[in-house]
Amino acid sequence: xKKDIKSLSYNELNDEILSLxxxxxxxxxxxEWLHKYGVSSFDEMTNVSKDLRKKLSDDFILSTCKIxxxxxxxxxxxxxxxxxxxxGEYVESVIMxxxxxxxxxxxxxxxxxxxxxxxxxxxxxxxxxxEAGEIESQLHAAQKDxxxxxxxxxxxxxxxxxxxxxxxxxxxxxxxxENGLNISMRNITISTCGIVPRIxxxxxxxxxxxxxxxxxxxxxxxxxxxxxxxxxxxxxxVIQACRDYVNKTNRRISFEYxxxxxxxxxxxxxxxxxxxxxxxxxHVNLIPVNAVEERGNVRSTDDNIRKFMEIxxxxxxxxxxxxxxxxxxxxxCGQLRRKRNEVK
Ligand code: SAH
Numbered sequence: 163x164k165k166d167i168k169s170l171s172y173n174e175l176n177d178e179i180l181s182l183x184x185x186x187x188x189x190x191x192x193x194e195w196l197h198k199y200g201v202s203s204f205d206e207m208t209n210v211s212k213d214l215r216k217k218l219s220d221d222f223i224l225s226t227c228k229i230x231x232x233x234x235x236x237x238x239x240x241x242x243x244x245x246x247x248x249x250g251e252y253v254e255s256v257i258m259x260x261x262x263x264x265x266x267x268x269x270x271x272x273x274x275x276x277x278x279x280x281x282x283x284x285x286x287x288x289x290x291x292x293e294a295g296e297i298e299s300q301l302h303a304a305q306k307d308x309x310x311x312x313x314x315x316x317x318x319x320x321x322x323x324x325x326x327x328x329x330x331x332x333x334x335x336x337x338x339x340e341n342g343l344n345i346s347m348r349n350i351t352i353s354t355c356g357i358v359p360r361i362x363x364x365x366x367x368x369x370x371x372x373x374x375x376x377x378x379x380x381x382x383x384x385x386x387x388x389x390x391x392x393x394x395x396x397x398x399x400v401i402q403a404c405r406d407y408v409n410k411t412n413r414r415i416s417f418e419y420x421x422x423x424x425x426x427x428x429x430x431x432x433x434x435x436x437x438x439x440x441x442x443x444x445h446v447n448l449i450p451v452n453a454v455e456e457r458g459n460v461r462s463t464d465d466n467i468r469k470f471m472e473i474x475x476x477x478x479x480x481x482x483x484x485x486x487x488x489x490x491x492x493x494x495c496g497q498l499r500r501k502r503n504e505v506k
Pocket of ligand 1: 276278280281282317318319320321322323353354355374375376418420449450451452453454495496497
């Protein structure tokens with residue numbers, strides 16, 4: 163099987179170039195075409211000779227994301243794409259406009275095997291991991307279509323990024339490369355449902371990225387009901403990994419806590435959560451649960467959300483309520499899917 167040239171690291175590309183007996187400057191040139199300019203065919207590499215373009219296309223494939231559907235929110239200009247990959251599979255990505263620039267929420271897998279009961283991304287099951295180049299192609303396609311430059315990345319689309327660890331780490335290095343998109347590691351956030359051994363691997367990578375944990379419950383009884391991953395690594399293990407992560411990296415961790423009416427939004431839950439997180443350099447993002455038709459979860463009342471936040475704050479835990487973007491186009495947290503969907 164041919165390798166995806168966009169999924170090679172700078173050094174791997176360099177090895178390939180040298181093995182073709184080509185001069186070293188070609189590496190930088192081709193890396194720029196692939197990553198900075200995000201070309202979708204070898205023929206776009208106009209300062210590369212025809213012969214070399216032919217050689218590259220004989221030896222490699224070039225991953226791309228083709229726009230299958232595009233939705234633009236009438237409320238807040240959020241854009242959601244359904245992208246078709248080279249093999250005909252689909253993933254979604256979301257572009258959000260903030261004061262400081264554009265953020266993309268990217269997918270890391272086609273589907274998801276984690277099975278969280280409130281999330282749409284897991285409904286159609288898991289198909290395959292995305293290659294590093296396929297994750298990056300989501301940025302290239304969106305930038306080109308919108309004529310913008312994306313400055314921030316959140317790995318909060320479809321899939322569990324730490325279940326596709328090597329490709330995700332490679333993606334980080336490639337988008338961070340100065341010959342590529344040159345996006346600062348500090349502008350990258352990775353979100354996980356709590357794959358504990360990979361959190362320790364990440365800790366050892368020593369990257370300046372932000373780690374976010376999808377916690378959604380203050381104890382194992384509630385968490386196991388909604389997140390099957392909790393049966394593998396329970397709350398104590400996840401929190402311990404987080405404490406170790408903060409101690410080693412000195413970087414603040416974020417927790418996502420989706421508030422579902424009558425499930426995890428009681429006063430007692432807020433107190434228990436505060437006790438769990440005491441003393442940790444962290445922040446809690448409260449997310450009123452977004453509608454997923456098949457799931458039927460009901461969001462907490464605004465009053466309950468506010469009370470929940472106040473209890474956390476009184477106990478010294480930083481907390482904010484996450485603004486919901488793209489709600490009219492099913493582009494909010496937990497609403498992304500690997501297929502066409504009708505927006506009413
Ligand atoms: N698999 C990773 C990346 C997905 S990030 C993870 O679990 O962190 C998407 C975030 O949205 C996660 O925090 C997820 O738990 C949350 N989410 C899922 N379904 C949701 C819903 N219906 N409403 C609000 N948030 C949801």
